[in-house]
Amino acid sequence: MSSHPISIRNDLQVIYQDVYTPEALQALAILTPFNQRIKALMDQRMQRRNWRQQQQQRITFLDPDSTIPGTGLLVQDARDGKFDGAVILADLQRQWIQGTGPAAKPNAPLENSIRNVAYALLSGADGWMFDGEDALGQVGTMSLDNQRNLKLAIHKDPRFLTVAEQVAIEMNRWAESFLGHPTITDWAEQLNFTTKIFRARGLHLDDRHIRDAKGIAMAASIVDLTLYVVNNYQALQKAGSSIVLYLPKIQTAEEAALWNELLSSLEKHLDLSVGTIKVYVLVEQLEATYQLMEIRAALGRHFVGYNTGRWDYINSVADALAWDKTFINPNIEAITMTYGYMRNYEDRVRRAVNTPDQNGNFALWQGGMEPNIPVGSEAGVAASMTKAIAGAQREQQAGASGKWVAHWKMVHIVRPVWENAGEANQLGRLFPQLTYTQADAAGLTQLEPAPTDIRGARNLLSVALQYGNAFGQGMQAAALKPADFFGNEDILYLMEDMATGEIRLSILWEWLHKGALLTEADEETGTRAGDTFSEALLNRILDQEYEKLLNADNKDVFDLSKTTTLPIAKEIATAYILSQEKIPWFIDLLNINLNNMDLDVAKQRIRMYVDTFTNERKRITENLDFRTSVTEEVL
Template structure:
């Protein structure tokens, strides 16, 4: 199909007529002009990044006399809460536990794929963020399967109801064995308990199935926003549910203002009042932490809260500081939410949400991700669950109104932390107002002494390779652990998404190009404390960790991946870490190799991407097989 705005292949339209309805296609055409503005915003991102590197300057707070781009809001006014924000809707007032995960499985028929939605809505989570981004596989037509499954589930299609009844029985059998009780009394009524939330893909990503008529890549953000809202807003409103989105990877208040324009235009086109659609913002980017109140103000009546987390945010810090030879991270395991710049980041977020707007409205803070899964030895599960609950208690005490879990089995393990306290939320809890001093800025990139070891490098490499392999197989949400712990049930698998690959390769790039010094002896690798992390050591560890994955059982590394997507994952990791210029997104190299299982083709695409970015600073984001 082609109109003056879009090109969509006929086979895609034919297979997904229920997703690409006439109303959805019309709305896509109406909003298509925002594609240009999004591209301009992404060019501006890269320019800011390049300029800071060239001038060796850290990110700064905005001038309080300036105005937020695309708005008439003064920065100083935004910081003082002189803007109109949102009233928190009833079904977001209590969000003790939000689960997250995709609504589809790779290469699965609908009745199997849609089980993901049933698990989510029967989990007992207060909200579920159905992911269109970091945890959703993008091979073949998974992004459209995701949209289809949500539409079928929210409209209570008989196919979904049949699946939900069977899944409820399975979940109760697990709960009886693990928790000693059933968690679902009436599966039909349980389906209405969980608030439905959707995470659209970020502004930096292009859709695989749609292009502009000039042949250029088309924004995945526009596609996800339109297909989700157009196909579900009537069913959500009929059930009394709010229309809620999570917006990822926002770097500036100007980008938030662009999202606000896009959402407002969609509301207007659908005849919805401005502010009908509510949004959380994932604070995943260092630059955003310098503009939190400005982001709140730019999103105005749409904004309901911020979410904090680890992997994406750490990656953004590594990326923003890639030019600084002295800025070198320790082992990834050392960088918890209480480490250096992380605790300062979290503190700024909780202060920002508790600053009232002109009407006295404050916003929600949803805490970070719990990646553990209660599957393993009795000792391993017990210890991991104790850590999970302790982490939740820390966030609750710090002021979070709830947190995330990456698997439905974790809901009833972590939710009691907030259940015991009993308060729906911590809206408006008193914290000091944000300040904007040089000390504040310095705290947002504060490193503290911690271990940097060969063991840490092995963990980084092993999980990064496994994640790249899982991505190529369509499993962007994958249960992973370092290869040295395969077969050790005391060490649990963790649910990981795209962010895990991004940060692990970022840290390895940092160690290699900045000459990181190891902090302890490692006789097996022939290294001592004080030795630098050299190209030779990196190659040696890469070969060893890759060999372990080739030798692993099918349980840990699918045998059919060992000659297809695993070698491609290795080639991408090698190219990313070796390139002298730090590439902005690991996901780009994975995306251009989706549905490709030929190593020679992959190597040519990797060379093309790196050559293009090194020479022009332009990212290749479109589907090369379109």
């Protein structure tokens, strides 16, 4: 028996014995001590957040003469590149397009669920980030289905190959109708083209199925990392593939240092050399933007690149400045990657990756997400694809070595932007060295004039409600659009994940609690330019948008959800927006209601969360339905 035992709920160890293998369980037990350390770091996060809110302090750059906690590195040395970084491996040299999405479907048999992996690996994407976090539903045992499907695909199990052959036929059929030619010539060979990448859940989330010896929920990061790497590293290496992860929601270099130690400990246990596991980091948090070189240095030989996401980053800025009555985001549509603080954030990322380490190694910059899906009217698709290509061209010209797409159909539409440029990557492209002035700091929260109007509020509410509903149904990635555009084929559905629901509620929280002034008149509500966005106005719009969802066709809002998860989604959205204290994570309220269809239970759990956060400054992140069976063995 390990000195650091873990427990797995119900009979999942038996049902998923191909995921909870002896080797994986042994590694989990060895890494269990990191659970307490992660929880301590998350407490520090909350303490920093609370202090800034109370003192009304903005985030600042680190003291250059200080040491990065968890490392022996001086901050100034990290900024100067005086550290050992990673050499970019062969299968990461060209990552023009990375697709993103989960490897599983909710409540689906394996033959249907695993189709997600087949679409991904046959898409022609240079890499595919199989998501264990924002786009992966967590109802039931989806996180384990995700791991199972990836293992079957990576090991080329016959069950996966049978599905892949059929999916290839269907994908070619679509390609011939839309692109005018097939995209897959040899499906079996095509499966080898795409680099497999896995996104673990962030340090702020708990696993729903495992607790440590003290009965404390295991950090999801430990579980995701261990199950994916232990179950697949040998097959990946045998195929000549790198072991690559995306690490989300890192806020500080100290957190990156803990990740580095966690990765190194797993490598040591598996007898792998340090740095074998490579990681991209998603720059999704404002605080991380102040510590980019420090994070690179802390991850050392594991780090290969940054990704510039959009939605999570916007929310992090809003959250960090919740205390500042003058900071109010405009309509979400206005906050593009060229908007104020987003433009400055992206610029710092590209300058950080093209600062060499002491061995002359640069890092990769993977651009942001393209959420469009080419399904709709001919005019709507044409307009949206033109916009998507223009966005990709802007990022390529700015120095990105590639970007993300949220749907496999977008791969061959966007990939030619980089293919035509003809360079495998833009490593080492010359940009000015990063500076750390007051003007640099101010730029990372820079607002610019943009609309704040009723149409924007309706869009924010409609999509946020739909997202909360989709989450409850097990779809953390869902094709959505505002209810007023249901049936309008000129307005395309966009692939949305957790972050997009969160930022919509976050902006509405700002508008309400900071007294946003409307920039345009609205005939339907009788509001005028200059009117304040009030609680009465919010409630009126909320009721109207909710009614539209109740009356929507089953295609847009599942009829079954209208009496189950949709009312809960409304309750969560209302609690989030009305809360006097800005709730740090929308996903917390959703997670504590996973697999719950009872509105009264949801109200109790939401009230408990809000009270706990308000009174104790603590989040509830564990699975409230965790049960262990009497026959379960402690590992």
